[in-house]
Amino acid sequence: MCFKAKRLFGLALGPVLMLLSAVALAAGGEVSQVNMTPGVTEVGKEIYNLHMLILWICVVIGVGVFGVMFYSIYAHRKSKGHEPATFHESTKVEIAWTVIPFFILIGMAFPATSTLLKIYDNDDAEMDVLVTGYQWKWKYEYLNEQGENVSFFSNLRTSQSEIYNVEDKGEHYLLEVDEPLVLPADTKVRFLVTANDVIHSWWVPELAVKKDAVPGFINEAWTRTAQEGVFRGQCAELCGKDHGFMPIVVNVVSEDEYAQWLDTKQAEAAQIKELMAQTFSMDELMERGKAVYERNCLACHGGGGEGGVGTAIAGSAIATGALPGHLEIGVNGVPGTAMQAFGGQLNDVDMAAVITYQRNAFGNNMGDMVQPIDVFNFKKG
Amino acid sequence: MGDHHHGPAKGITRWLFTTNHKDIGTMYLWFSFAMFILGGAFAMIIRAELFQPGMQLVEPAFFNQMTTLHGLVMVFGAIMPSFVGLANWMIPLMIGAPDMALPRMNNWSFWILPPTFLMLASTLFMEGGAPAFGWTFYAPLSTTYAPPSVTLFIFSVHVLGLSSIMGSINIIATVMNMRAPGMTYMKMPLFVWTWLITAFLLVAVMPVLAGAVTMMLMDIHFGTSFFSAAGGGDPVLFQHIFWFFGHPEVYIIILPAFGVVSQIIPAFSRKPLFGYDSMVYATAAIAFLSFIVWAHHMYTVGMPVAGELFFMYATMLIAVPTGVKVFNWISTMWRGSLTFETPMLFSIGFLILFTIGGFTGLMLSIAPADFQYHDSYFVVAHFHYVMVAGAVFSMTAAIYYWLPKWCGRMYNEAMGKTHFWISFVGFNLAFFPQHFVGLAGMPRRIPDYALQFADFNMMSSIGAFIYGASQILFLYNVIATIVSGKPTSDEKVWDGAEGLEWTVATPAPYHTFETPPRIDPAHAHS
């Protein structure tokens, strides 16, 4: 082979070698996933089959098209003494390669349409979960016809020291939350998806659900899975600084287990109500406040209260100023900034604790305390 | 101008006040290359942070500024101006015109660009940082929740739009009025055709973009609520307006690239372009369809199912004219007499990789499947195959192809080929694995990722560094050619090249076609 031919051979070989090295590299550790998951739902499997169908059609067409091209590159070279032909059109061929692809597309459109209609079939849901995107966490609320709604926030559980490479990263690095969404198996669950601030998108590949969470609007999506298990996903729409740090974990359990879990959650809610009436000691408030702070405020105000997206809490005029001013910001936020109204997100016990914590941690040492009843009264006005 | 045969003015005023299409084309090309390097530097920061899981180099907020500026600078600073530069240089030469129709406006549309990008880049040093809401700047992240720099961003977009519209009007006026006698529309080189259609797209959609950012400005500073549900507006409205601009925009980027390879492939196949007429019709069809497919970027936003179906069918249809083009290029090579100089290598690279990007585009058009693909790295892979291996490869091919005509010196072929092979391998190593991580569930625009995505991300970063480094070789080769390349005075630098630009002297004199050339009526298009 002459030098040029070898080069050309390399042209074909390049992608192949790359694919091989990709596979080799992947095989070195665990084999990484290279394809879409079929997931655990019927719709997910249909989407997967559709994806594979279109992929194979593309591969077949690609092999044909690139085959012809590489043959031409091989056979019709000047260096081999090939004389150029002079043809430059052919109505028949041109009509053929306009019409045939058109029919292939029609063939694809049928299964695509039927799968899409299934995705949109939101009727006959057995239960509803309201999913609300916040910067940067998810809130789940079980809309309950009998009894009270159960609702909670689901925050990233991975620690800052794992993220900043101080500690080793755990198995579910960035895909773990403090409280997963719990769903019963074999039940058609409808998600009502919305957002509190900017647009987010709720995506769990194995449930084949991705739906944008748009503030002020409610989108619908649904799933039904026969398989129990833990399924992980992430926010898919850029929503600001910590967009990469608001995972989704869905825990699908048997219907019995789900009923039990729901009972516990309802009991917990009742307990919080009781706590609201109590008075706490400084130590109790500080301990609880630290936990609440780390879960809800640290991302913007920093581990040492030094600030970041948010202003510094250490030495802040508000945190070391009059109590009502501090409560005002905690409960109602600062409109038009990233400081949201936490009044609807934290219960009064947690709010009292975190305000107390901010006033006494980071060297603020104000020495005063906020009790749940103070928060309650403040909210009442 | 009194004396028609004067050369360029001396010193800096030559460039500041020039109305010469070649000078302006040169400035556009150098400027876009500088932006390519700047946008590339942002990309290197992104890929360095993504080299390994965990946060190493930058903070998440800065990471978002990098992805945003990378996208904006590459689309509006590198790709678009580079093709405008090429249009300036080549359209008058290809249609036998002495200059562009509106030479003073031409000067203006270039010179408003550099200060604009300077302003945009300077937002990095502002309090609150540069824009961090992605190049698609969805509201309300880009309005209520945006840093103060958003106002400068809006101003930049206005000026860029102004520049593009002026450039387009100029191209339309030139092509419509200044063709040499005998050059009918169906005899124009395809590069001229694709640019003419692109210019109409630009004039149609740039005002829409300007409208979108103006509404943002009103929401931010004047109390309106176009995009805020709290005030009765709708954040999704923003996306409809943006993509009504945005989808035609991607064709604004790729159509001139189609034109370039339609010039180069016949030249190195020594055979006329196959299916010239159908190329023109396919380009027009793509341009038309590009106006009615915008919501394929919004399948998950919560549209009614009838809307989804309409946009899915319309998007799938684009595959037909796109396929026609690919088949035509391959038929042009078929039974030609092929050689593989650097411009041809980059054109073949374009052909292979753009086709792959077209395939993934077809996959993305399937709405139910897009529920899994959308906003994942699969989309990132798709658009880098069409924009980098499509638009940038074709632009690179164009530089190698016409550089000898521009400066009368030959570039170093071995170095050019090396540049191609390093780019080709680096590009694929960078972007092919992104299909895998995307399908496996990695969202785009995240500064850190779960462990199962680690190996492909590392590969991708290595590929990106290789591709980035190969551009240094390119820059060196171009400068070396201009300074000390082997002189050539052949009018026709490439034996298979056709077209009026190859009838003028090499290097192309400062003024060309002061008297229009005669087009042989029997001669087919070039």
Ligand code: HEM
């Ligand atoms: C066969 C032709 C093509 C089809 C059918 C197609 C289809 C699509 C679809 C459906 C999406 C949305 C994916 C998603 O976000 O879920 C998309 C994204 C995109 N495409 Fe294409 N595409 C084609 C060609 C091109 C070309 C030629 C370009 C530019 C040169 C391009 C640039 C882009 C870009 C930049 C995005 C992502 C925009 C963003 O969200 O940042 N595409 N394409």
Ligand SMILES: [Cu+2]
């Ligand atoms: Cu997000």
Ligand SMILES: [Cu+2]
């Ligand atoms: Cu599009």
